[in-house]
Amino acid sequence: MCVQLSEFGYSEEGSNKERRSLFITYSSLKFQKEILKRTKLKEELELNKERQEEIDERNRTRKEDSLRKEIF
Known part of the structure; x- marks a missing residue:
């Protein structure tokens, strides 16, 4: 059995309560x-x-670089 205590507090604007x-x-x-x-x-x-997004970005960059090299 786990027991967790949590406390929440707030005050209203313009009030000392x-x-x-x-x-x-x-x-x-x-x-x-x-x-x-x-x-x-x-x-x-x-x-x-x-990680997959990083790999996809690297692959996209490599493909663009490869295409640039083919053009020149």
Whole structure:
């Protein structure tokens, strides 16, 4: 069992009042592991997407350079 405490606070404009809330979240360790696993997978997918975009950009640049050389 995991317990997470979080606090939220805000104040209204022109007011000296401040409101604060405390949240308590309970979840199982199995659920926390699943969230961590999904987060890691999402990060890996984003990294792979960035790498693929870099590769595509290099290939595009090489193709343009190759075409320029053929013209001259």
